[in-house]
Amino acid sequence: MNITKSNEGxxxxxxxxxxxxxxxxxxLENVFLEVFTAEKFQVILDLSGLEYVSSSGLRVMLMALKxxxxxxxxxxxxxxxxSIHEIFEISGFTTIFKIEKDVNAALKHF
Amino acid sequence: xxxxxxxxxxxxxxxxxxxxxxxKTPGICMFIDIxxxxxxxxxxxxxxxxxxxNNTFNFISFLNDFPDHIVKGIGDEIMLFIxxxxxxxxxxxxxxxxxxxxxxxxxxxxxxFPVPDLFLSCKVAMHYCTEVYNITFLEGYNDYYGIDIDxxxxxxxxxxxxxxxxxxxxxxxxxxxxxxxDTPQHAEVLSKISDKYIEDFKGVPHPTELRIIDV
Numbered sequence: 001m002n003i004t005k006s007n008e009g010x011x012x013x014x015x016x017x018x019x020x021x022x023x024x025x026x027x028l029e030n031v032f033l034e035v036f037t038a039e040k041f042q043v044i045l046d047l048s049g050l051e052y053v054s055s056s057g058l059r060v061m062l063m064a065l066k067x068x069x070x071x072x073x074x075x076x077x078x079x080x081x082x083s084i085h086e087i088f089e090i091s092g093f094t095t096i097f098k099i100e101k102d103v104n105a106a107l108k109h110f
Numbered sequence: 111x112x113x114x115x116x117x118x119x120x121x122x123x124x125x126x127x128x129x130x131x132x133x134k135t136p137g138i139c140m141f142i143d144i145x146x147x148x149x150x151x152x153x154x155x156x157x158x159x160x161x162x163x164n165n166t167f168n169f170i171s172f173l174n175d176f177p178d179h180i181v182k183g184i185g186d187e188i189m190l191f192i193x194x195x196x197x198x199x200x201x202x203x204x205x206x207x208x209x210x211x212x213x214x215x216x217x218x219x220x221x222x223f224p225v226p227d228l229f230l231s232c233k234v235a236m237h238y239c240t241e242v243y244n245i246t247f248l249e250g251y252n253d254y255y256g257i258d259i260d261x262x263x264x265x266x267x268x269x270x271x272x273x274x275x276x277x278x279x280x281x282x283x284x285x286x287x288x289x290x291x292d293t294p295q296h297a298e299v300l301s302k303i304s305d306k307y308i309e310d311f312k313g314v315p316h317p318t319e320l321r322i323i324d325v
Contacts, residue, residue, distance in 0.1 A: 019201075022208040022215075054171060055212055092229070
């Protein structure tokens, strides 16, 4: 898995590529920790390159959402492939997360 | 591969010999039980409880990784057996540690990030088995027998909603998996594992060592 971090003004964009599962969810957790330590709570996840997410990966996203919500920030997921969107639908999490079709649409939430 | 056991002669020495020569199949046995589904059936119609069961089974994404290893489903309880040799061939869920982490994450997601009225909770028992035989007495079925399968079923007696019960042997395998990792991993689940308990289970002639993980 690769995670690329970029900024659009005060907004942090994290692009994830590959599989997010038990072997590497710690990496995403650490990136979030870095972002939150820098007091940045406006975050977009660009999931165009995400091929698979397991429960462990989903859990990291849910914990990030909890942290960002507590800090009154904004967290948007974007560019999900159909297979990933299906996982979010099955888990009922499409009702919890803000989900947009691309990063440009996600930017409008801020 | 499953061996079909059948002999019409009740005193067959050949069968006894065949059984004694069977190879063992070491692996991980798991029972995943959905909690509260019976009371749900009394409270609601099939449209409501059926939907919750559907959602919960779907939510255990773990099951999609091992569709061929679901040995049986009895109502709201599923038994999985993953032979160790097959587990090693998996990309990510390839160790006792990985299996434990994934199940912990699943239970944690259901408990701590609930979407109201969509899911039911689970309880789980996990054991690393050595005394297991891949045999069936019913032609056309896959099954596993042995004292370690029975022991896993006994472990479920100590499980309650949002709890994973693991045998001490499974725990030791988890520790060995962590030891073998190239980079140290700090998983929350490890801090949730209890001290060792010793329990007597019906039919098991010796005390059983186990640990509990409350999500």
